[in-house]
Amino acid sequence: MTDLPHIAARLFATPLLMARPKLDVILNVLGPRLNGAPLEELPPLPSRDIEITESGIAIIPVTGTLVARSSYLAAASGLMSYSDIGDAIESAATDPRVRGLLLDIDSPGGEVGGLFDLADRIIAIREQTGKPIWAVANEAALSAAYAIACAGDVLIVTQTGEIGSIGVVAVHVDESNADRQAGMAWSFIHAGEKKTDGNPHEPLSAQARADIQADVDQLYERFVSLVAFRRKLTPDAVRATEAAVYRGVLAVQAGLADRVGTLRQAVHDLAEQLNRKPMTRGKAAQPSLIRKEPAMQSDTETEPLPEKEDAQPTIPPAAPSPDPLALAEQKLRAEYAELAGVAAQAGRLGIKIDVAEALSKGIKPDALRNSVLKELAERSDATALVATAPIKPAGESPIVKRAREAASKS
Numbered sequence: 001m002t003d004l005p006h007i008a009a010r011l012f013a014t015p016l017l018m019a020r021p022k023l024d025v026i027l028n029v030l031g032p033r034l035n036g037a038p039l040e041e042l043p044p045l046p047s048r049d050i051e052i053t054e055s056g057i058a059i060i061p062v063t064g065t066l067v068a069r070s071s072y073l074a075a076a077s078g079l080m081s082y083s084d085i086g087d088a089i090e091s092a093a094t095d096p097r098v099r100g101l102l103l104d105i106d107s108p109g110g111e112v113g114g115l116f117d118l119a120d121r122i123i124a125i126r127e128q129t130g131k132p133i134w135a136v137a138n139e140a141a142l143s144a145a146y147a148i149a150c151a152g153d154v155l156i157v158t159q160t161g162e163i164g165s166i167g168v169v170a171v172h173v174d175e176s177n178a179d180r181q182a183g184m185a186w187s188f189i190h191a192g193e194k195k196t197d198g199n200p201h202e203p204l205s206a207q208a209r210a211d212i213q214a215d216v217d218q219l220y221e222r223f224v225s226l227v228a229f230r231r232k233l234t235p236d237a238v239r240a241t242e243a244a245v246y247r248g249v250l251a252v253q254a255g256l257a258d259r260v261g262t263l264r265q266a267v268h269d270l271a272e273q274l275n276r277k278p279m280t281r282g283k284a285a286q287p288s289l290i291r292k293e294p295a296m297q298s299d300t301e302t303e304p305l306p307e308k309e310d311a312q313p314t315i316p317p318a319a320p321s322p323d324p325l326a327l328a329e330q331k332l333r334a335e336y337a338e339l340a341g342v343a344a345q346a347g348r349l350g351i352k353i354d355v356a357e358a359l360s361k362g363i364k365p366d367a368l369r370n371s372v373l374k375e376l377a378e379r380s381d382a383t384a385l386v387a388t389a390p391i392k393p394a395g396e397s398p399i400v401k402r403a404r405e406a407a408s409k410s
Helices: 004-011 019-034 081-094 115-129 144-150 176-180 206-231 235-239 249-253 263-276 326-348 353-362 365-378 396-407
Strands: 014-018 057-067 079-081 100-111 131-141 154-157 163-164 243-248
Touching: 014 081, 019 100, 019 396, 057 081, 057 144, 057 263, 079 081, 081 100, 081 115, 100 144, 100 263, 115 131, 115 144, 115 206, 131 263, 144 163, 144 206, 163 249, 206 235, 235 365, 243 249, 326 365
Parallel strands: 057 079, 057 100, 100 131, 131 154, 131 163
Antiparallel strands: 014 100, 163 243
């Protein structure tokens, strides 16, 4: 292996969008090798070829550690470049056989360089071709990989899948003590005060640390803005996650994913949506977030249900005009149920919420959920909300009361 200097340059003293446990593994495995220990033979990686199903869904793998360029190392190293991912998505989106794209993501994240350009490229491809792009965290979409997943229209997570780690990290290794023990002294002759900042043979200076921190903070805000915009969250709600990792349904509760499901189920759902509605250019409407369980032979198979030939969308007959009171009551009842669910979840974490008061003040469920997450963050408690059954209000339903008031004003 002759590329270890390139690995070191891409790991140390540079911001990374990578989940901390994976970064620990890389540092523990490669650290000794960077000092001369040999690398063991790596096992072969799974195929990263694009698969196009019979229903016209292109499945694009996004796996391993993500980097700006992967030409430095062989494919067996497990790296995947942002340019390769973008090229694969563009190739599939312009293929006349493809009706929709599904990103099969299993990655802890990686480098910053090239990430946000890829996210912009995915969004542009989606708008230009009109073909929906969904993403599945199967089993991990963390840090940089989560940024890629957010660029899609719909984000699905498996039951044990991991989502989040919305943060930035930079690592500096101080080897000056090891140099002294080895009898080595390094001298740097340079022009430009900051030219040698962050080198491993000197302790990190206060100014160098401040410069790296400023870079990390700027990149973090860019990451937060991307997630907030694509997931329709407030920046404060995204920051309140404190780079925590959410698994399965907890990711949905935190607003970081749309629903829980499998890759095969996502293929089926995307094909069904395309069968129901003719494809148009521009962003498609979001599908229902209620999880569907179509009849399947095996959760491990990836073969979707066959597409019906010459299927035409069915136009339902015009429905009679709904009663304004019934509509208002139905809307408020659903809103109250969601607020009650958030209140019940918050109650488990010691936060008391008056659901009737929140409803009377017109507080929306997302705003209430964000306020709970913010309060948890202030308590340094990263526990996610757990879904529980809504609590039925005592006495006259405030939903009916609000519905009558809304109907009387109309």
